[in-house]
Amino acid sequence: MAYSPFLLVPLVASLGTALFILYRLLVNYDAARKTGLPIIVLPVDCGNPLWLIVDRKIAQWIRRIPIGSGTFTRFNWRGWEIWDRYKAHQQLGDGILFVTPGKNYLQLCDAEAVSEIFQRRADFLRPPEATEMLNIFGPNVGTTDGTQWQRHRKITASSFNEQVNQRVWMESIIQSTGLIHYWSSKSSITSVAQDTRTVSLHVMSGAIFGKSYPFRGADEDVPTTAENSSGYGEALKTILDRCIPLVVLGRKNLSKPWLPKSFRELYHATLVFQDHMTKAYEGEKRAMMRNDKLENNLMTSLVRASLADADQKGKITGFRQEGLTEEEVYGNVFVFNFAGHDATANSLAIGICLLATRPDLQDWIAEEINTTLTGVESTDSSYEAAFPHLPRCLAVVYETVRLYTAVAIAKSTGSSPQSLKIGTNTVLIPKNTVIIPNYSALHTHPRYWGDDSLEFEPTRWITHTPTTKGSPASSRPAEHFKEPTTRNSPFVGWSGGARSCPGRKFAQVEFVGVLVGLFRDFKVLPVPFKGEDEGMARARLLHQIRTDTGMRLLLQMLHPERAVLEWKKR
Numbered sequence: 178m179a180y181s182p183f184l185l186v187p188l189v190a191s192l193g194t195a196l197f198i199l200y201r202l203l204v205n206y207d208a209a210r211k212t213g214l215p216i217i218v219l220p221v222d223c224g225n226p227l228w229l230i231v232d233r234k235i236a237q238w239i240r241r242i243p244i245g246s247g248t249f250t251r252f253n254w255r256g257w258e259i260w261d262r263y264k265a266h267q268q269l270g271d272g273i274l275f276v277t278p279g280k281n282y283l284q285l286c287d288a289e290a291v292s293e294i295f296q297r298r299a300d301f302l303r304p305p306e307a308t309e310m311l312n313i314f315g316p317n318v319g320t321t322d323g324t325q326w327q328r329h330r331k332i333t334a335s336s337f338n339e340q341v342n343q344r345v346w347m348e349s350i351i352q353s354t355g356l357i358h359y360w361s362s363k364s365s366i367t368s369v370a371q372d373t374r375t376v377s378l379h380v381m382s383g384a385i386f387g388k389s390y391p392f393r394g395a396d397e398d399v400p401t402t403a404e405n406s407s408g409y410g411e412a413l414k415t416i417l418d419r420c421i422p423l424v425v426l427g428r429k430n431l432s433k434p435w436l437p438k439s440f441r442e443l444y445h446a447t448l449v450f451q452d453h454m455t456k457a458y459e460g461e462k463r464a465m466m467r468n469d470k471l472e473n474n475l476m477t478s479l480v481r482a483s484l485a486d487a488d489q490k491g492k493i494t495g496f497r498q499e500g501l502t503e504e505e506v507y508g509n510v511f512v513f514n515f516a517g518h519d520a521t522a523n524s525l526a527i528g529i530c531l532l533a534t535r536p537d538l539q540d541w542i543a544e545e546i547n548t549t550l551t552g553v554e555s556t557d558s559s560y561e562a563a564f565p566h567l568p569r570c571l572a573v574v575y576e577t578v579r580l581y582t583a584v585a586i587a588k589s590t591g592s593s594p595q596s597l598k599i600g601t602n603t604v605l606i607p608k609n610t611v612i613i614p615n616y617s618a619l620h621t622h623p624r625y626w627g628d629d630s631l632e633f634e635p636t637r638w639i640t641h642t643p644t645t646k647g648s649p650a651s652s653r654p655a656e657h658f659k660e661p662t663t664r665n666s667p668f669v670g671w672s673g674g675a676r677s678c679p680g681r682k683f684a685q686v687e688f689v690g691v692l693v694g695l696f697r698d699f700k701v702l703p704v705p706f707k708g709e710d711e712g713m714a715r716a717r718l719l720h721q722i723r724t725d726t727g728m729r730l731l732l733q734m735l736h737p738e739r740a741v742l743e744w745k746k747r
Contacts, residue, residue, distance in 0.1 A: 201278040208607040214283070214599075215269040219253045222279025224306060224542030224611070225396055226425050229255060245551070247708040252665050256728035258617035259581075262631065266618050271546065274610075281610045286618040288625065289665040290599045295613060295674025296664070299323075300595050301588040304611055305677075311423045311515065313416075314451065315508030318679065319516075322589055326676075332501055333509055335678045336478035340386055341558075344473055346560035347685045348383035352376040353694025354556060361744045365704045368395035370526040370737035371689075377522035378410045380687050381514055386457045387474040409453045415446035417519050417730055423447075454507050477514060479506045513680060520583035521684050523733040525691060528577035530722055530740050531633045533701045534715045538573070538635060543747065545569040546697045556692055568658035572638035574688040575661075578670035580633060582616040583731045586672045614669060625667035704741040 183734065205282070221228050232254040240250050243429050252255060252265075252275065265273060266286040275282040286292055294301045308320040318329040356376055360366050382388045385702065418421065421438055430436075431444035461480040479501060501509070532539055538622055549566045550558055590610045596603055606612070621630045641654035661668040671678040678684075697703075705714040718740060725735050734740070 181568055198278040200231050202276060205276045205278070205281050205394040209274040209281050209618045212604050212606065213273045213602070214272045214277055214604060216274050217248050217252055217269075219249065221253055222277040223238070223253065223275060223282055224304075225279060226421055226480070230421055230726050240730060256732070258585075258615055259726060259728075259732065261617070263618040263622040266615065266622065270600070271720070272604065278691050281607065283606060283610055283612045284615045284618075285599070285612060286615045286622060287599050288619060290597055290667045290671060291614040292617065292665045292673060293597065294614070294670050295669075295672070295676065296474075297595075298675055300590075301612060302591050304587055304589040307587045307611075308468060310420050311512055312508065313423060313428055313447065314454070314511040315502075315504035315506075317505065317508035317512045319512045320508070324339075328502070329505070329509065329677070332479070333747065336475050337679050337683055338478070340473035341475060341478070342564075342682060342686050343383045343560040345380060345683055346564065346690050348380045348389065349376075349687045349690025350555050350558065350694050351389070351541075352379050352392050353691040356394075356691075357699055357744065359392065359394035359397070360742075361699060361746070365741050365742075367513075367738045367741050369529055369740055369742060370734055371395045373525040373529070374414070374518070374522040374540070375410075376691060377518050377525065377687070378413070380521075382409065383474070384673050385475045385510060385513055386453075387472040387476065388457075405578070408449055411520060412446040412449035412453070413514055415443055416450060417515065418442045420730055430655075449747055450511070451507070453509050458503065459505060476506075477512065479509060516678065517680055517683060517687075519731050519733075521687055523692070523731055524581065524684075524689060525585060526579055526734055527581050527722065528573060528688070528692075529695070529701065530718060530734070530737075530742070531577060531580075531702050532573065532696070533740075533742055534719045535633065536700065536702065538633075539696055539700050541636075542569045542573060542692060543696050550693070550697070563693070564686060564689060567693070568639060568656050569635065570689045570692045571658050571685060572635035573692060574685055575638050575668070575670065576633060577688075579620045579668060581726060581732055582620060582670050585613055585616045586676075587612075588612040619667050619669065624665070698747055699744050700747055701742050704743050 198220070202220075206216065206218065221232075231257070236250045236254040240246060241603070263286060265284070271285065271287040271290070273284045275284060285294075286360075291597050302322055303320070310514050311317060311319045316325070318326065318333045328449040353376065356372060359372070364371075374396075375392060379390050379392065382390060416571065419439065423443060426436075426440070428444065428447050431440045431447075434441075457476050458480060461477055465480065532542075534714065545567060549563055589612065590606050592608055594605050594608050596605050598604075619625070623630045638659050640657050640659045642657060643654050666673070671681040671684075702711065703718040705711060706717070711715065721736075721739060722734065725739070727735050729735070
C-alpha cells in the first residue's frame with residue numbers, strides 16, 4: 178500500500194515544533210538555573226497572544242482530568258495570581274522564575290526589589306509587546322521611553338491638574354446621582370458592572386472632551402433626538418473587549434473582506450473612535466484660534482501642547498522637543514480612556530459589591546459623607562471643599578484596589594542582564610527576562626498586611642490624631658488617610674516610581690465622588706436567594722467576588738450579573 182509523502186508533512190511539522198519548543202525550554206531553563214531562584218517550567222509562553230484567547234478554558238478542561246492538577250493548571254493562565262494570592266511566594270520565595278518556550282518571567286513579591294525596579298527605569302524597561310495595544314492611535318506616555326517619555330510625561334502630568342479634578346468631581350456626582358435614582362427605583366438590580374461602565378464613560382467624556390451626558394441605566398432607552406455618548410462609548414467598548422485581534426493583526430488589516438465580521442466591526446470601531454477624537458481636537462483648535470474661553474478638560478490641555486509643538490518646529494535641541502504632535506495627542510487620549518474607563522469602572526463594580534457585604538462600612542462612610550457635606554446638596558459640593566475631608570471614602574478606594582488591582586505593570590531586563598537584590602541575595606537576572614511585580618501577592622502577603630491581609634478592611638488606611646488636652650470630652654480623635662510611602666511600599670496599585678500612573682488622582686476623585694452620590698442617603702445589600710437570610714446572602718456575594726473575579730483585558734468580575742443587589746433609603 179502506497180502512502181503519499183504529503184501525509185508526512187503534518188507529522189514532520191508537529192515533530193519539528195515539539196523539538197523547537199523543547200530546545201527553547203532547555204535554553205531558557207539553563208539561563209534561569211544560573212540565577213539560583215526557584216524555577217517553574219511551563220509549556221506555553223505566558224504572553225503568547227493566541228494562548229491568551231484560550232488559556233482559561235484549556236486550564237479548566239484539564240483540571241477535570243483526574244491527573245489534571247499541577248503547575249500547568251495552577252500557573253499557566255491569566256489571573257492565576259488572584260486565586261493563588263501570596264501562597265506560591267510563601268512556599269517558594271519572593272522571586273520565582275517561570276521558564277517558558279518564549280521568555281522567562283520573574284514573578285516578584287518583594288517590596289524593596291519592586292521599588293528598586295521602578296526607580297531604575299533605564300535598566301528595567303516596559304516590554305514592547307506589553308504596550309503594543311496602547312500604540313493603536315499613536316505614541317503616548319504609556320509606550321515611549323527615554324527622552325520621548327520624559328516629554329510625554331511632563332505634558333500629560335500637567336494636564337491632570339486641580340481644575341480637571343474639579344470637573345471629575347462634578348461629573349462623578351452628577352452621574353452617581355442619576356445612578357442611585359435609577360437603582361433605587363428598582364426592586365433589585367443585576368447591572369452593577371454595566372452601569373458603572375456607563376458612569377465611568379460619562380465621567381471620562383466630561384473630563385477629557387468637555388462633553389456631559391445624562392446617566393442612562395442598562396435597560397433605559399436613549400431618546401433618539403438627544404445627543405448621547407453611545408457611538409463613542411460603543412466604539413471604545415468594542416476596542417477594549419476585542420483588543421487581542423487588534424494587537425495581532427494591526428488596525429489596518431482588520432478591514433480585509435475575508436476576515437470574520439467581528440474583525441471588520443472592530444476596525445469600524447477604531448474609525449468611530451478616531452473620528453470622535455479628531456472632531457474634539459479640531460474643535461479645540463478652532464476655539465483657541467478664536468480666543469474663546471477654554472474649558473478645563475484634558476483635551477484642551479493636550480491641544481495647547483500640540484500647538485506648542487507646531488510653534489517649535491525646527492527648534493529642537495538634541496533629543497528635546499516641545500509639545501505633542503496631533504498623533505501623539507490621539508495616542509494619549511486613547512490611553513487615558515483605556516486606563517481611566519475600564520479600570521475605574523471595574524474597580525467601582527467590585528468596590529460596591531464589597532461594601533454590600535459590609536453594612537457596617539456603609540454606615541462608616543455615610544457618617545463621614547454627611548458630616549462633611551452638612552447643609553450642602555451633593556450636586557452643589559465642590560472638590561476643594563469636600564474631597565480632602567473624606568479619608569474614609571478614600572480608604573475604601575485604596576482597599577478595593579489593594580485586593581483587586583486592575584493590571585500589573587510588567588518590566589524587562591531588555592538586551593542586558595541586570596542585578597537585583599531580592600531578599601538578602603543579589604541576583605543577576607538574565608537578559609530578555611520579563612519581570613512581573615506580583616501585585617496580588619504584594620498586596621495580600623501577611624508579612625506586609627498582617628493576619629487579616631485577605632480581608633476587606635478599609636480602616637487599615639486610617640490613622641487617628643489624639644485630641645489635645647482640654648478639648649471637649651465629646652470630640653473624637655481626628656482621622657487622616659495613611660498615604661503609602663513612595664519607596665519600598667508593598668502597595669503599588671497605581672504602579673510606582675517616576676512612571677506611576679499620571680491619572681491616579683483622577684481615578685481616586687471619581688471613585689470617591691461616586692461613593693458620595695450613592696451612600697450619602699442609601700444603603701445596599703445583596704438580595705437573599707431562596708432559603709437564605711441576610712448573613713448568608715452577604716457570605717455568598719463575598720464568595721462570588723473572591724472566586725469569580727479574573728482577568729479579561731483587565732481584572733474584573735467575570736459574571737457580575739450574578740450579583741443581585743437592592744438599594745434602600747437610609
